[in-house]
């Protein structure tokens with residue numbers, strides 16, 4: 001199997017798993033996977049990401065421009081994926097909108113971040129110390145995608161990480177598809193946990 005087909009199938013499998021969690025409401029969300037140093041696969045814009053078709057992804061270059069003749073449009077948010085691959089050695093970037101990540105992004109917007117400590121799941125981010133703190137930045141949601149991508153890029157400081165976009169969604173990236181998916185699942189667990197806890201305590 002060619003590298004292209006291998007990456008396509010890996011990304012399609014991740015898309016199916018995230019779809020099974022219902023994380024692509026209203027055609028939201030976009031995913032990408034690096035194929036080589038010059039190109040990456042990204043979801044086509046506006047598609048129902050719960051469906052698996054031969055038109056789910058297209059190959060783009062480092063500027064997010066289609067690298068082959070196609071009628072498909074790359075995700076409207078491709079520049080965020082470009083920012084990830086342009087600044088790191090990451091191999092996969094995942095973006096989803098969920099109720100929990102939107103609620104958390106709004107509740108903690110004024111702080112510009114949300115932190116988690118003494119929660120087992122932060123180990124997904126390599127935080128194994130007793131008192132380690134996981135910080136997830138929260139950035140404003142600009143309609144201007146180049147502006148959003150520039151703001152997002154400031155928080156790309158390692159080959160894996162996560163950034164919340166206020167009232168929009170989360171973008172995570174990792175060295176592999178498996179790592180990116182692990183981080184996304186850990187974030188969503190932590191957000192759902194926090195929302196549930198706040199509800200129980202009467203905080204919201």
Ligand SMILES: CSCCC(=O)C(=O)COP(=O)(O)O
Nearest residue numbers: 026028029030045046075076
């Ligand atoms: C209807 S969701 C609005 C756009 C968005 O935020 C998103 O994640 C999906 O855009 P895409 O162009 O990647 O389909």
Ligand SMILES: [Zn+2]
Nearest residue numbers: 028029077169
């Ligand atoms: Zn989005």
